[in-house]
Amino acid sequence: MKHNGASIFNRRQFFRSATGLSLSLPFLLHAEEPKRAFGLVNTEQYFIHFFLLGAADGFLAIDPVVGDKARSGRFDPTHTSSDFSATAVPGKDQLLLGKGFAPAAGAFSKMPTAFVRGIYIEVTAHATAQNYNYSGRSSLSATRTYPSIGQQMANVTGGFPGHICLGPNPPLVDTDKHLQPRALLSANNVDSIANLVDRPGLRFNYKTSQRIKDVSDKAIHEASQLIESLDNLRAKNLSSSYQGGLKAWNNAKIALDRLYQSDLGLSLRLTEDTLDRYGGRSGGEIAQLVAGTFLSIKSGICPILTVSFDGFDTHFNHFANHVPLQQQFATALSALVADLSATPALTGGSLADKTTILITTDFGRTPDLNGNRGTDHWDASWAVVMGAGIRDNTIIGGTDTSGKALGWSQGTLVPFAKDHSNALFPEHLIATILKKQGFPDAASLISEVQLHELLA
């Protein structure tokens, strides 16, 4: 059949093309797998999601109590005491920091940075708010989760590891679909990741920073050959359908061999020297996790990381407990940005030029103190977005003089609508980041509304 001379497929041609495509697609995808084992395929870009579990205080971080807020009398006087005065980020007139995040001033100065204030969280229960802020999708059930933003990206990019989680695990699956998180490698710390990706028979001596080989490379090679030979011998006697079933296994073996040969385990070992830059042993778990984040990015093992820090839910003696935690994080963040800036990227520039960092938390904390001099849950949350492509020196959203979330409409602050129609929600932020990182389909599933003012 001809249509005005236009060349179109007839049914037979269409069938041939479709069959060819369906046959070649799996091969193409499998061929991509080993390349993606290193996490770098077409463009060199990295994404880090830091999550401060337990609701970190935004007024001590990026929304300090100054001006009308300070005069409102709504905040505990400690917020406005001279010891808690705001710190300006060098070279960025819009960005002011509270005492908790003051040590990160240098980091915000080095990278394009935007602060997002007054993110409205309707339900201030930790589990539901965490799931919401990790994924951008709200559920009133603590057990009904959606994948975190990092896992949403990894589900698209594939490869292994496509997503590394350090610290407590974020939500990784859509619980309604019972699907296994794809391409995930998670551990409490980076050393556990290193132990996994090292080939069997390797140990690391932290005192000498040396690797110990319990078994020689030759012996490992011999064992690998034996595995391959035994698999091949067995495959000969199997039906073609069985051999087809082993295809995925054999492809994974290729990627695993590449992972072992890449010797990434050694570059993931956290030494005292590195840890010292991030706050040392006194920096606690936070210092270890952020230092591990840098090692993971530098080694090239994986381009997407979600790193979660526990302990910010301080209902007692707020300033004494909460400020040091935020300062530990800010100190480690400062070291991370310094290290990323000093490390060349594979495709030119520094790693800082290729990295986007998102910092979020459950929700906010009350402006005044409770009977235990602690703070309680507050529905105005906050976030920080840093990195290439982010509009620098920018404030999105805001809080009013009593610390409540304001509305955000067409790039300007407006009174908060009772029907929440102009509220700034986590999904707006998550969808914007997903789209910026090159995942428009995943973004459109989260929200059609995006924060264009956030992007350069």
Place this chain on the structure above:
Amino acid sequence: MHRLLLNKGREAQWTWLLVVLFLSIAGFWSCREKSKKMRSSAPHAETPVAEPDNIPQNSAVYRLTPEQTYRSMQSALGITLTQNTQSDPILTSFNVALGGVDYFRSRVRDSSAKVQTLLISRALAYRLASTFVSRGFGGERNQKGEDLFSKCNPNVDRPLLPEDNKLPIEQLAQIRTGARHWQDQIIEIYWRLFARPPTTEELAIIRETFQSVYLAENRSLYLAWVMTLYAILSTSEMWYT
């Protein structure tokens, strides 16, 4: 005469047709019976069949989850590393959530082999191999009171090396006896793990690898056993049934 010959020719044609038909039916029947036998003698034949990866439906192949395999391996080798049956040993050790222990749900959740599955399976195989060999060399016994190395003395017995032929006859005879015990041990391990003996070819390449590792590792029988067992435990046959 001509007509008679033609009729005989037709009868012969019918006879041939009947013979061919009979052979076809007999062949089909024989294949079906053979297939039934093969299926019933396969390891875990009683387990339900599901399709993993891109295997066509109703194919008699599917993959156990690493948690399931890990438990089976411990049980087969007679050692216990997983004390608490309530906790997931892989999640506890590596903080990696894999397939779980539920056949049907894991098939849906973890339907294709991933590098992380393989990564964990190798780590588990090495851990199990080194523990088994270490305990076996220490003379430990399994829960039934039997030696872990029940067919050979792992500290002494090994396969014959080409250079052994230069040894005095008595010493050579001892090594030959040890080599037979070593082989019996490999066969026994195969029975325990795969419910079948190794084929001659498999035995030959296992022997070759054992010898190579033994020589590469300064004649360490311990490491030769660890690496050999690690390789056997890492085969696809171990992780697929």
